[in-house]
Amino acid sequence: MPFIPHTDQEIDEMLEAIGIKDTDALFAEIPSHLRVSGLEGIPEGMTEMDVSRLMHQRAAENKQAVCFLGAGAYEHHIPAAVWQLTTRGEYYTAYTPYQAEASQGTLQLTYEYQSMMTALTDMDVSNASLYDGASALAEAILMAVRGNRKSKSRKIVIPRTVHPAYRKTANTIVGGQNIELVEVDYNRASGTVSLDAIKQAAGDDVTAVVIQHPSFFGTLEDVDAITDWAHQNNALMIAITNPLSIAILKPPGQWGERGADIACGDGQPLGAPLSSGGPYYGFLCCSQKLVRQMPGRIVGRTTDVNGTRGFVLTLQAREQHIRRSKATSNICTNQGLVVTASTIHMAILGPRGLEHTAAACHANTRALVEQLNAIDGVETAFSSPIFHESVLLLDRPADQVLEALAERDILGGYDLAADYPELGNAILVCATELRTEEDIMAYRSALQAILDVEIRHKEIA
């Protein structure tokens, strides 16, 4: 029987010990008319060999293409050691470290992760992870509302340069909790949000200001001025960032004079494969004064009775299993395994490896933008400096161009039409360190050919 070790003789011995005749008697307390005789509609089981064949087929039905898509998920090189270590049974099949003495591996690793994230973001505290970047933003907002006692409005200012899916998710999660999310438009020329627009939306009392930097468009926001303004007006500053970008960009803890109060984002660029969108993990860091408002698990260093160093889950009085309806969040399971991968990834790359990777991503994207910009009918949308990602305007509907590129095995970017119709035919493009010069030139000639051919079609017509 698959994954069930019992022999017939053992089953008989066990039934006898229980004092029943057959296994059916185990379910005697369930009203018999509610019982099902079997799971109709579920196919019969397959051998590992057959399932393997099926899954190889299914994997092959997913198109393999050269990826210039970013928009919140980025294809990076992950050292072979990362997932080989992560999928060791000792990490892969352990549970939440409730028995600390038997979980020092996971606990110490999580403490190391928290240490790395605080160093990277230059914040005081990191938790042990949340589900993903979008849900981390929702938790950051809830945390800001709990933590900002000077503000009564429960009003959060959130620019449209924040990832649209993050805004949607935040709406789902914080909606219904009497919190107002005020969207602020961006400047069409720069592709960034202006401090004036934020001031206008904020009014007299604002609980927190959210800034994604680099923004969803890849543009660099005026983070110092906005952070200082937020603090002068008793608002908390919530930073969303790509954790790889801050290997070369000024980290949230250094924004303005006092730094952001909360920093969150998606940890995917640090060791998680694209994998159709997950599992990734959300990171959440904050300043010391907000630590008791933090949702999710936190690991602390302590000692045992002999003074030996050890690690435990701490500040558990915030959490649902202790505080029930008064907990800071309902979160229980987090993304521990991906955090394991990410910690190992950061350890292997080190500060220089991350810095060089981030710089290579940026340089590749700049090269891509230069090449594509040289084509007639393509131009850069915004004037603001960028990191790693950029918006291009096309002279015809983006969906048709992207489809034609996909036919040539190129995923050419993300179509912004649904989320930003005011931009017209706009796409968001990205080239990570994995894209070679040939990849970029292949994109250029494919795009050139697509635009040329269609021009010719038009002329003929």
Place this chain on the structure above:
Amino acid sequence: MLIHEHSKPGRIGAPQAPVVKADISDIPEQFVRKERARLPEVSELQAVRHYTRLSKKNFSIDTHFYPLGSCTMKYNPRACNSLAMLPGFLSRHPLTPDRYSQGFLACMYELQSMLCNAMGMAAFSLAPMAGAQGEFAGIKMISAYHKANKDDARKEVLVPDAAHGTNPATATMCGFTVKEIPTLDNGDVNLDALRQATGPQTAALMLTNPSTLGVFERQIEKIAAIVHEAGGLLYYDGANLNAILGKIRPGDMGFDVIHTNLHKTFSTPHGGGGPGSGAVGVAARLEPFLPLPLISKENNQYRSLTGQDAPQSIGYLSAFMGNAGVLLRAYIYMRLLGKTGMERVAEFATLNANYMMAEAKRRGFQLAIPERRASHEFIITLKKEASELHVTAMDFAKRLLDLGYHAPTTYFPLLVPECLLIEPTESEAKEVLDGFMDALEQIREEAKTDPELVTTAPHTLPVQRLDEVSAARNLDLAWKTERHPG
């Protein structure tokens, strides 16, 4: 040692990143990081050795019996991991158009439909990323349903006092007030109290069945009738689904909304605390409210539905499509087991739990609810040992670690004093169960002859009992070179 303590300035890890730093001079000075992040600088071998050694300080299913009640620590088949990590799945960008992703979407569509079949629900969404997010989605749908019916007075969610902490926390997060319903000594819900608490203010009752006390709620039909007659909905917490898979379906019991924990029942790895997946299922009347994305099949093509297709949806719960890689592992597990294999899950999980319970009784341990049949888990109360021998459930738990067993869940459910909640799962062999019961008996003997051995356990692990009070008082949550010199 921490990885940071292996670090030396200037040690460059590995050929894992570009050797030369590319020019970034086009980024204006004000945006540039001034000082490199203080991350450890180690060689690849140092990192590999460090994390391999660290892994050995963990108990895990692959190394130890792990009878953690309510967590379903069953075997995680290796094929589920290796097949979900095929390059065709790993390299798929989440925004790849549907028409180029038919293989992945086919798996997701079939997973939705297998879950509908196994749970007796009309439709399923795979969006929630863990049980607690599934609960959130479920209660949010209930809220949206009442709102759509202009039934605005329903502000209260009922939760039995035996429930997991996530239930009341979720209800609060969704803007409801929580009312607790007491449980009878025999483990069933107190129906009189339920009747009294139910009314036009009731939005829903959240119920785990079998309950956290490890017994099947026999009055489930009456409970469903009481809640439904009052206009409320019935929410099923799927934490204990392993007890009923293939025997009885939540939909047939009258539940309107259910969340599953795929990392429990469908054996995706717990990973030291996640990722999980909390797929949610609904009865037909709640289908319009399911979270996005949903996968549909039209003209033999699979497609992800958006807000345009489902205007009443409660919306998105993550940036993309939840924990896709976890969903793939659950799908592969279900294909390996198939109909017959899945029908056996509850049968053998329950056989193992009842066998252990019978053995516990035979060996003189006190059961929390001795007159009832155990579900997939059962509870021993060490009340007597605590008062007579002065060894607590915690002491038993720590000593079990010395003897090579992960401890059961302790001090949960809160209703039973000095309790061990034991869930063996179907994948453990009889000799393992016997060995565990022998260990419990040995500890009870030790408590009589050498109590200090038990109360100071564990003795064989990298650390002895850790000072949790000082950890919370003197917070040390990150390594800082200035605070931790040398």
